[in-house]
Each structure stands twice: as structure tokens, then as C-alpha cells.
Amino acid sequence: MLSCQHRTETLSNVSSTLLNRCHKELRQMRMQNGVQPDTSKMYLIKYHCFTTVIFCKVFPLFCVSERDYFSLCDKQPIGGLLFRLYCETRPELQRCIQLLDSPQFTETNVCVSVCVFILDLERSSECVDVAESLAESCRENLELSPCKEIFSDCRKALHDYLSGAPFADYQNSMYFDRFLQWKMLERQPITKDTFRQYRVLGKGGFGEVCACQVRATGKMYACKKLEKKRIKKRKGEAMALNEKQILEKVNSRFVVSLAYAYETKDALCLVLTIMNGGDLKFHIYNMGTPGFEKERVQFYAAEICCGLEHLHRESIVYRDLKPENILLDDNGHIRISDLGLAIKVPDGEQIRGRVGTVGYMAPEVINNERYSMSPDWWGLGCLIYEMTAGRSPFRARKERVKREEVEKRVQEEEEEYSDKFTEDTKGICRMLLAKDPKQRLGCQADGGAGVKAHPFFKNINFKRLEAGILEPSFVPDPRAVYCKDVLDIEQFSTVKGVNLDQTDNDFYSKFATGSVSIPWQNEMIETECFSDLNVFGPQGTRPPDLDWNQPPEPPRRSLLDRIFRRHVRIPSTSTTEEHPREHNS
Numbered sequence: 001m002l003s004c005q006h007r008t009e010t011l012s013n014v015s016s017t018l019l020n021r022c023h024k025e026l027r028q029m030r031m032q033n034g035v036q037p038d039t040s041k042m043y044l045i046k047y048h049c050f051t052t053v054i055f056c057k058v059f060p061l062f063c064v065s066e067r068d069y070f071s072l073c074d075k076q077p078i079g080g081l082l083f084r085l086y087c088e089t090r091p092e093l094q095r096c097i098q099l100l101d102s103p104q105f106t107e108t109n110v111c112v113s114v115c116v117f118i119l120d121l122e123r124s125s126e127c128v129d130v131a132e133s134l135a136e137s138c139r140e141n142l143e144l145s146p147c148k149e150i151f152s153d154c155r156k157a158l159h160d161y162l163s164g165a166p167f168a169d170y171q172n173s174m175y176f177d178r179f180l181q182w183k184m185l186e187r188q189p190i191t192k193d194t195f196r197q198y199r200v201l202g203k204g205g206f207g208e209v210c211a212c213q214v215r216a217t218g219k220m221y222a223c224k225k226l227e228k229k230r231i232k233k234r235k236g237e238a239m240a241l242n243e244k245q246i247l248e249k250v251n252s253r254f255v256v257s258l259a260y261a262y263e264t265k266d267a268l269c270l271v272l273t274i275m276n277g278g279d280l281k282f283h284i285y286n287m288g289t290p291g292f293e294k295e296r297v298q299f300y301a302a303e304i305c306c307g308l309e310h311l312h313r314e315s316i317v318y319r320d321l322k323p324e325n326i327l328l329d330d331n332g333h334i335r336i337s338d339l340g341l342a343i344k345v346p347d348g349e350q351i352r353g354r355v356g357t358v359g360y361m362a363p364e365v366i367n368n369e370r371y372s373m374s375p376d377w378w379g380l381g382c383l384i385y386e387m388t389a390g391r392s393p394f395r396a397r398k399e400r401v402k403r404e405e406v407e408k409r410v411q412e413e414e415e416e417y418s419d420k421f422t423e424d425t426k427g428i429c430r431m432l433l434a435k436d437p438k439q440r441l442g443c444q445a446d447g448g449a450g451v452k453a454h455p456f457f458k459n460i461n462f463k464r465l466e467a468g469i470l471e472p473s474f475v476p477d478p479r480a481v482y483c484k485d486v487l488d489i490e491q492f493s494t495v496k497g498v499n500l501d502q503t504d505n506d507f508y509s510k511f512a513t514g515s516v517s518i519p520w521q522n523e524m525i526e527t528e529c530f531s532d533l534n535v536f537g538p539q540g541t542r543p544p545d546l547d548w549n550q551p552p553e554p555p556r557r558s559l560l561d562r563i564f565r566r567h568v569r570i571p572s573t574s575t576t577e578e579h580p581r582e583h584n585s
Contacts, residue, residue, distance in 0.1 A: 067171065069162065073170075075251075076517060077521040078179065079179055081530070082176070082178055082179045082534075086170045089540060096158055099158060100155065178534065178536075182521070182530075186520050186521070187515070189514060190512075190514040191262060194262070195212040195223065196212060196213045197212050198211040201222060202483060204225075204338070205340060206240065207225035208225050209222055210225070211223070211274060212271065217523055217529050218527060220274050221260075222273065224270040225267040226240050226267060226268040227267050228266055228500055242342075242343065243342070244258065244261055244270060246316055246344070247272070248261070249316075251518050252310035253468060254304070254334065254335055255307050255335055255336045255337075256327070258271070258272055259515070259516055259520060259523065260515055261511060261512055261513050263511065268511050275327035275328060275329050277332065279483075280326040280328075280387070282482055284387060284390060285390070290390025291389055296473045297384060298457060298459060299460070299470070299473055300326070300334055300387060301387070302452075302460045302465055304326065304334065304383065305448060305451055307334075307335070307336045308376050311342070311376075312376070315344050316342050317345055317371075317372065318336065318339065318341070318342050318379070319341045319342060319353070319355055319376070320356055320357060320379075321336075321376060323386060323387075325337050325338045328482070331475060332472030341356065345373070349372075351371065352370050353365070356375070358403050358407070361375070361410065362410075363378075363410055367411070373442070373447070374440055374443045377441060377442030377451065378432060382433070384429055384456075385433070389418060389421070393415040393433065394410050394413070424454070424456040427456065428441065428451075428454050428455075428456040431454070441454065
């Protein structure tokens, strides 16, 4: 039995030999195909050099932490891929994974395969009666009403099986050891040197937003900078940390993702999904006649609805839904951004807070009443109205009116509908803009499901939408720039009279936590770094960096260290030690 220390020392080396070999093969392959070497991915080799230094701290901690099947093999992208690679080495598990990953999981033949598979698994166990009843139940329900929900029990049974002995065996395999290597790499310190900085895209409440690129992978992001002195002057520490923690928690294709959080001398930085397609405000008012055709309104509203549902599922109310906070990506899909006013609502409770943007705040927010998720459905109503009419429901475009007057309109006046509104568009707006939150669509027991069921969305297949399969009706032109010119973006003034001290460091340490697991792993997969570096031995054998029988290689000295290192010479005939000589060159 190998000692934990020996195993740790071996794994901590992360096989610089293997990585160099992978790098060499990758370079040769690209040169043979007439492609220049990808210098951004070459940087990943340098990235790996840190692993020897920190792994002895990370690996023992990871070993004793709780290992959850769904976290390690389902939620985490690299964990899921490596678990599937392990399952491919065992025929019975390979069959199980094929069923789980099948896009035709709702077809009859797949249902029968699932039922037969479960029966095979349980044939010799105590659960055979349960498996048989499950199979029979699936067959009966399939005949009555074929739909995806019928197979939820089948999927659960498959996951229950995989989370038992197969998951335990996986943790003793080289695939899990490789997963630990990737986790170690994921936990490398993140600094400003991790990125290249590019043009300013806009400005936030505490600083600029600029484009940036990860040196190791070449992936582009948006870097939202929060100036430390500006945060302290406005007492915005709690707000900044709250936004960071909420972004870190939410994993939705309809909400911007936080990939990294780090600090510089002057700023705290959130590295987020880059959205090159501009915001809805720009598209509504700067791309011809204000407003959109109905098909486009439906698509954006449906994606916003899904994003709100995902936030509400985490008990998070957004509270700042407006066109400038809805961003488009290169493919025409939208994401909700700027979660500075979002807040987690305690279970079974309501909150109070007069926050938001004038003209988009719900009546209960203006009246400082208690609420939970109702302001977000009001905001969706405002957005559908504005995307259709080309103006907000309670204030005309560029109308000069006092805040009090706008709030009075929200509380007392009914919105007006032009001939741009079809009956179902008018209907959903009226239901979402109900003054009483108890009567508002989305605020009933069925929540977002009730909104999705409205006739306005009759042409939207939400299953396909959430899977990212539906094609948007509008795709941004990659040659166009859907934002203000850099010269038109107002500059922040210098903050004076604020000094940073040691007490601020506790807050900064909570904020600058480095990589976020799921976005980081997706980045490694999307940029092909995972496939380039995830190399095993011939015919599925352990590679040198995962072979515990081989002693770990000593860390290599750098060139400068070899040139300038001090030498100590001990004469064999005396115990007196010479003074060290420093070589100069």
C-alpha cells in the first residue's frame, strides 16, 4: 500500500515530462498542418509549473473533503467528462452513460432499454421488485401521455446506481487522479498577469468595464473593475461582495457567469462572460424604428423568463430589470447582467428595499412594502412593453419629468397600448403589470411556469430554449460595434480624501477568491486545452505522472537559478567550511 505522502509527492509533480511531450506533439501536429503554434495555449505549460509548489497543500485537503457524486460527476464539466471516460472502460457503465446522454431519451425504444437495463442491474439484488414496478410504470405512462417527465424516475435510478459502487471505484482510478490534477490547476492564484487587457467597453457603478483575454487559453471575457477607493468612499463593500457571491452561485446560460475574481493594487476585478452584441437599449433605440417585431420580443422575453426562474430557484430577486441590463452575445442569445441590486431572500420570508431604476420599479417597491420575487415579474412586463412599443410604459423616450411624477404614474395610471400590440402581447403585459402583486402573473403558486404557459409564448419550446437549441431571430453582425465609441464613454474622476489601510484587507480577501469552478472548467473544454493536455498512456494505461510506483521527479531549477546559484564546497580533509563564492558573469 503506497503511503499518502508518497502519492501526494508523486501527483504534485503533475508530470512536467508528460506536459512537455503533449506540448511537443501539439506543436508538431499544428506545424505539419501549416498552422502556427498557439502561443496562448503554450502559456498553459507555464501555468502548470505552479502545481509543484501548491499541490501539497491542496491535495490532502481535497482528499478529506466530502465527495459528492452529483457535484463531482454531474455538475462539474471536467469531472463529468473524466467520469464518462472511466465508464467507457466498463461495458455495463458505458451502456448506462449512453442512455443518460441520449438526446432521444423520450423515445419508446430508449424507455424500454432503460427499463431492461435497470432490471439487469437489480436482477440479483433486493430491489428487483422496485425495478420491475418502475419499468411497468414507465410503460403504462408512456402509452397514456408520452413526455420527458415520465423518465425522471428512470434517470434517477441510473444516477442512483452510478453514485454507488461505480462512483466508489472511480475514486480509485487514474481518471479521478487526473481530475484532482485539474482541480489543483483550477486553484492557481489569479492576478492581473493572468490576463491581457483590451479596450474599454463601458462603465459600471465603481469603475470601468474592459475586454480582457486569458493568456493561458485565449478566451475573451469582460473585466468589471471596482475601484477600491471609490468603493470605500461610497461604503459599497457589502454591495460589491453581495454581487460577487451571487454571481458565483448562479450557473445559468441566461445570466452572465463569473469566471474569476481577483484584486490589483487599486481595484477589485470581476471577470465575466463577454457579450459583444450590445444591450437591448441600444438595439431598441439605435437600430432603425424603435422597438422589435413580435417574434424577436417573444424570444428575448422567453430567455429573460428562464433567467429569472434560475435566479428565483436560488431564492434571489434581481430588482433591476431594464433594457440596458440585458446583453446579447455573438449568437443573438441574451443574458441578464449587473446583479448589484440582487439579493437573496431568506426562506419563507419577505424583504423590503426601495431600490431599482425610476420607471421600472414595481408599485410595492415604491411604497416600501415587503415583497419576494414580485418586482422581477413587473420588470419583465415593462421590458415586453418597451420592446414592443419602443418606449417604456410610464415615461416617453427622453421625456423630462420628475421622479415623483413617474412614480405616481406607476402607482395610479394604466399603461396605454398602441396598434403595435397583438391581443396576447397586450394580455401578458396587463397581467405582468398588475398593480397588486397578489394578482400579478408569476406571483402565484406556479411562479415562472405560469408565465411560460401564457398564450404569448405559444410558439416557444422552452425545453429546446433552455438547452440552447432554439435559433435566435436576430444574430449580431460580427463586424459591427453595438456600443458607444470609447471617446463617448465618460471618464471617472479621481477619488480624493480616501486612504486604504490594513482593515480593508479582510474584505479584499473575501472578494479575491480566484477561479470559479464551472466556468473555469468550461473554458478549459471550449478552448480545447482539456483535450490537448488530458493524455493517458498507451491502451488506457497510467501515464508517468499518475504512476505511484515511480518516485516524483525533483523540481527543475530555472536557467537563472543555475547560473547564479551559490556553491558551498566542503573539503574532504577538514571540517572547516569555505565561504561561499558567488559566480559573476
